[in-house]
Amino acid sequence: MKTSTFFAICKRYSMALTLLAVNIILCFALPEIGFTAADMSLSNFKEMLSVLPPIFILLGLLDVWVDKETMMKFLGKGSGIRGGSMAFLLGACAAGPLYAAFPVATVMLRKNASLFNVFVFIGAWSTAKVPMLTFEAANLGLTFMVTRLCINLVGIWIIAGVVNASLTNEQQQEVYQIAEQG
Template identity: 40%
Template sequence: MIRDWILLGIILIIAIILLTIFPDKNEAVTNTVWDYLVEMVFILPAVMILLGLFAVWVSNEMIMKYLGKTSGVRGIFLAIILGALPTGPLYIAFPMAAVLLKKGAKISNIIVFLSAWACIKIPQEMVELQFLGVQFMLLRLSLTIILVIIMAVLIEKIIEWSEGKAATM
């Protein structure tokens, strides 16, 4: 946290030095900074409010309850939805995934859940929509979902195969 502010100070000093040496770039840089700042101001508070609401209303226990008892296509679908809910950074999801695995949840479901948590988060999709447009966002989202499911099944097969081999040895 403090580190980020120090970094900001350093970047700010670099920017001021650069703009003093090259005053002709001043207008282009300040215009860009202003445009992006305005766009962020319009969208970030709303995204943060949604994050806060989900963090309070959807508990980790709730997610684990639903994820632990379903399997098959429904399980994968649920893993995507639950992972996509705006509920905090990825490192929170690791211990949840570990507990679910110990309880016997399918490896593929857990991989889908973790990947959805990492890169299909609803607030992320909103900001992506804002900055990169609907075509980019929808295409990347659908490709990600398809490939994450393939990856999850693949990892499950690899782990099962390697454990099977270890067991017969």
């Protein structure tokens, strides 16, 4: 392996390597805390391994089954309220933790979905998933669930609009370029 390749790999995985180093240091310096931290890190890693493969399979299917023109028609620039509503429904019906939303958002960007709709999708994934809503309705009451959902709906659209408007055209193009690079 070339030295430059080794350093490129280390740079790419610097956060994971840093976490590993901190866990090792903690295990020697403060064994009780260190082993607890290492156990939690391992548990989180196992959870990611159980969630990400199905997400990537679905992403592959989304990439193959939904052509760019269809994505642009329903979620692209100019899709309006229909596109934002569809992005919200896609995010709300999703399953899995929030970190699984970002690969999906990347595929959406590669197929020219508007940034506004991608922001709405991520917002809905993080705050309005159907399982969370049913849990809230059952445990906190229907009034609470509906109130929070309405506030989130408005909040997501406002935040997506503000973030989208705050990006220059160059910054928006940079986001699309980063998505293309993978």
